[in-house]
Amino acid sequence: MQAVNKYASALQHKIDEIQIYIQSLKRGRHDNFQEGVRFVSNSLNAFALIRRLHQDWPAWHTYMKRSVEKDEVQVIEDLLKKAPTVADMNEALLGMHRIEKTYGLEPKDIANGRLQGKQYDIQLFTRDCLTLVKHKIKKEDYGSAIQWFRIALQKKHNPHENIYNEILGAPFNDSIVSTLEPMSSFIVNKGNKTINASQLEQILKSNNNTCTADLQRLLQKLMISNNTQDLDETAPTPYDRGCRGLFPPRTKLSCRYNYTTTPFLRIAPLKMEEISVDPYIVIYHNIVSDKDIDDMHKAAVPKFFNGLAGIPKKNQTEPREIVSRCSWVTNPLPSRERVNRRFIDMTGLDIKGNAEIQVSNYGLGGHFKPHFDYISDDQKEQPDIIELGDRVATINVYTSDVEQGGATVFPNAEVTILPQKGNALFWFNLESDGTPDPRSLHSVCPVIVGSRWTFTKWLREKAQVFTRPCVRR
Secondary structure, eight states, X not given: OHHHHHHHHHHHHHHHHHHHHHHHHOOOOOOSHHHHHHHHTBHHHHHHHHHIIIIIHHHHHHHHHTTSOHHHHHHHHHHHHTSOOHHHHHHHHHHHHHHHHHTTOOHHHHHTTEETTEEOSOOOOHHHHHHHHHHHHHTTOHXXXXXXXXXXXXXXXXXXXXXXXXXXXXXXXXXXXXXXXGGXXXXXXXXXXXXXXXXXXXXXXXXXXXXXXXXXXXXXXXXXXXXXXXXXXOOOOHHHHHHTTOSOXXXXXXEEEEOSSSGGGGTSOEEEEEEETTTTEEEEXXXXXXXXXXXXXXXXXXXXXXXXXXXXXXXXXSOOOEEEEEEEEOSOOHHHHHHHHHHHHHHOOOOTTOOOEEEEEEOTTOOEEEEOSSOOGGGTTSHHHHHHOSEEEEEEEEOSOOSEEOOEEETTTTEEEOOOTTOEEEEESBOTTSOBOGGGOEEEOOEEESOEEEEEEEEESGGGTTTSOOOOX
16 A cells, blocks of 8 residues: 555656646637637747747656556647647747847847837746747857846746756756857956956856856856846848838828729729839728638648748758748639739739739748849749749738738838738839839838738739830830
8 A cells, every 4th residue: 555655646746746837838718719829929929839849848748758648648749749840949039039139129028028118918937038048149149148148047936946847957957158158258358347257267167067156156247237238239220220110201192092093993993002102102901801811811821831032042051041931822713813803903014824822921020031022133044034024013912910010111212011901012123114123122020929911912024015014214
């Protein structure tokens, strides 16, 4: 009986520990799929979830495997097969990095759930912060790394920390010295008067990841150090300024009904808002219905692939950047045909030979760097370019609202457009004589909270022979 009682006590101990872990994960019940989607659309929720599933979940799986029945273990193993991969974790880290840098957010605000002045009911924990530290070091962003490291040190201890450390390992055990070493010269060179260079070097060499009294004192100095001295202040780029809403407002613009582009608009004019006269950029309001959006999304999602920035180059060693998940709706669905008809009514341009529509989704920190839609010289020999010609103009339909971030920015034209479901953004990439317009440089700001969905159509040059003749400037 003594052995049985001991076995039962051990099992109960594990059950209690697992229950504590379950309680720590509770974030309120999601009664339907949309509530779950809304939860993960917050970049902090999404990052913390990806990190836990990628780093903590395998450790808990190993722990539970020791005494849980095989059927229960199999459920956990099946979930592990769907857990985020290393690539998913890296994308989440890049997304967090973009959000911080593009919008000029303070690490301490992000860690406390404050994004662009809006407070959310979430905070990042010590392990979340340390994961960001390691990523910042890889990117040689030492100023930000020190700030995140300081935040990790200042985080209050969880009352159940011993249990977590037993399963996951102590967060600082193998990382204090190895984390501080690559940042040591930055710490001293940035003018931290309380930390001596030779002292720091000696402490790091002699401690071998053991938290001695000297190392403890060093960490205390880092904890109370002035946050602002670690920042590597660089002037925001035009892209950053656009994402932060710092462009000057445009004046002498108008909103009106367009009833002249096609005969159909005489009886059903479209609401058009001027964003810029020169270069010509406009928004058409309420262009697509919710039903057409849902039908197109359902057709596109099963075929989604990673949308990559730029074009592959010879002998390229760095992987191309993932900017979104996307696919093309190539089947002649009634919803696609209605959307294409709207595009013709909006622009008066032809879509002959170019009926497919791209559907894209941008998630945690999803963005697109400043780029042109017109064809560069090294792409002009591609078969579709030879057949259809250059991209005269672009239509970008917003098929979801985005709570924070996800704006379209034209850095050279100093224009920012916020996504609004059902609206279509239209602009020209080429001048009237067919030459590229550098003012058409555009980008997508990182998504902070929400999920950015779009339809994209490029209107091609050869189909416009009679609708937009080439005019000498």
